[in-house]
Amino acid sequence: MLEYKSIEELVSAAVAAGGAISDVVLADQAVQLERDAAELYEAMSARLEVMEASVKAGLDPAMRSTSGLTGGDAAKQWSHAGDGGVCGAFFGRAIARALAVSEYNAAMGRIVAAPTAGSCGILPGAVVSLLEEGRCTRRAAVMSLFTAGAVGMVIAEKATIAGAEGGCQAECGAAAAMAAAAVTEILGGTPQMCADACAIAIKNQLGLVCDPVAGLVEVPCVKRNAAGTAVALAAADMALAGIASRIPADECIDAMRDVGESMPCSLRETAKGGLAATPTGERLREEIFGKRQ
Amino acid sequence: MNVFDIIGPIMIGPSSSHTAGAVRLGRVAWKLLDERPVRAEVELTGSFAETYRGHGTDKALTAGIMGMDSDDERIRRSPDIARESGLEVSFTETAIHGAHPNTARITLYGESGGRVQVQGASVGGGNILITGVNGMSVSFTGQYNTILVLHQDKPGAIAAVTQFVAGSGLNIGNFRLSRSHRGGEALMTIEVDGAVPAGLMESLRAIAPVQQAILIRAL
Numbered sequence: 088m089l090e091y092k093s094i095e096e097l098v099s100a101a102v103a104a105g106g107a108i109s110d111v112v113l114a115d116q117a118v119q120l121e122r123d124a125a126e127l128y129e130a131m132s133a134r135l136e137v138m139e140a141s142v143k144a145g146l147d148p149a150m151r152s153t154s155g156l157t158g159g160d161a162a163k164q165w166s167h168a169g170d171g172g173v174c175g176a177f178f179g180r181a182i183a184r185a186l187a188v189s190e191y192n193a194a195m196g197r198i199v200a201a202p203t204a205g206s207c208g209i210l211p212g213a214v215v216s217l218l219e220e221g222r223c224t225r226r227a228a229v230m231s232l233f234t235a236g237a238v239g240m241v242i243a244e245k246a247t248i249a250g251a252e253g254g255c256q257a258e259c260g261a262a263a264a265m266a267a268a269a270v271t272e273i274l275g276g277t278p279q280m281c282a283d284a285c286a287i288a289i290k291n292q293l294g295l296v297c298d299p300v301a302g303l304v305e306v307p308c309v310k311r312n313a314a315g316t317a318v319a320l321a322a323a324d325m326a327l328a329g330i331a332s333r334i335p336a337d338e339c340i341d342a343m344r345d346v347g348e349s350m351p352c353s354l355r356e357t358a359k360g361g362l363a364a365t366p367t368g369e370r371l372r373e374e375i376f377g378k379r380q
Numbered sequence: 381m382n383v384f385d386i387i388g389p390i391m392i393g394p395s396s397s398h399t400a401g402a403v404r405l406g407r408v409a410w411k412l413l414d415e416r417p418v419r420a421e422v423e424l425t426g427s428f429a430e431t432y433r434g435h436g437t438d439k440a441l442t443a444g445i446m447g448m449d450s451d452d453e454r455i456r457r458s459p460d461i462a463r464e465s466g467l468e469v470s471f472t473e474t475a476i477h478g479a480h481p482n483t484a485r486i487t488l489y490g491e492s493g494g495r496v497q498v499q500g501a502s503v504g505g506g507n508i509l510i511t512g513v514n515g516m517s518v519s520f521t522g523q524y525n526t527i528l529v530l531h532q533d534k535p536g537a538i539a540a541v542t543q544f545v546a547g548s549g550l551n552i553g554n555f556r557l558s559r560s561h562r563g564g565e566a567l568m569t570i571e572v573d574g575a576v577p578a579g580l581m582e583s584l585r586a587i588a589p590v591q592q593a594i595l596i597r598a599l
Contacts, residue, residue, distance in 0.1 A: 195455060197391070201388075204393050
């Protein structure tokens, strides 16, 4: 049975089995949960369907969050991406999908936490994009979520996936690493390439603080979901190009834990530092909740 | 931890602690009342009191009080649904000494006169900790299937209940008893491993000193 204590363990197991990381993870989870592999596949497929529905719902231009701080931006990005934008249509729409799911979450929509609600847009931004744009089969997309899940389990085991403990790098950073590995696997990368994509994604989110305005999962969370998808896609492309991470994925995760532990409390989801403490951040908080007692 | 803890849960946003956990707190109260609620008084403390409007915590609690689960699409419309169904909900900000920052105290009144009070906290990731039922001190998280048995404090009550639990093949992982006073209202909190077989809850309700037996399913 897998212990999910290192990315290296996942890569070795996949190589030994002559398959993808998702194959060994699905087989292992079936044993650990005492359920049929087919049943777990269906359960994961149902989660992909919720992701797809949340993308669609979040693209509604009229949608707004309860606080009124966010909503409607995914629709703007979607229409802008249609013209190609700077990044090209695929990349532009991937960003729009990440925004859509994250804005839908803020508007009390139904989402899949991946790994958290605050970072729920990143994985669909990457994986649903590949599926909807005809870059992979439905089966490959569902299976890639097992790889993403395994990467998330290792990060939760070795470090943390809670912003209150490790900052935004723990939530959006973990989600980007999960998405990078998933995309790399979907596009035919080897297990080692998945590990490299994971490492590159973590390196590029390292140190990111959790500083939500008014303590709400909106500003800057929604746009950081878009950036998380962008980092994941860039990391996957580098790994697929054959670029290795000089620092192995497991050591990147250790570094993320150490950086998180050395972050001051004000930058770990307390809404007391960073963007939350800017004059505009404070003003928005007062508009929503009234003056601080 | 398994792969669905990371790719999941499926939930209504925006926050696992301020929304999903809040739904579950309300739902525990709804389950305990065991009839249609007509009035709910919700007291909020700490972060819940400060931020409940922006997070939709009020909507989440209202949804839970009506029996909705944390992935129910109707949560964001729950205040309207409550009004239409004749449920009156009030929220007050209060200080509960020594309580976790995300604590709610919910008092529910049912259509046939029932009343129940539940105090609990949303402790992160959608997990909850129930700390009080009808003024009695309890402690359970909802991570295990939890059987709550409200009964009259009298000799043999615990033996009768646990005998049925044992007879159904269930292993008890944790057991706690609290009572208001000798011979008064008492509450057993029984956390069990594995699935609770059909029929057990009915058997427990049929035991003489038992007033109410409910099952809070694991997260």
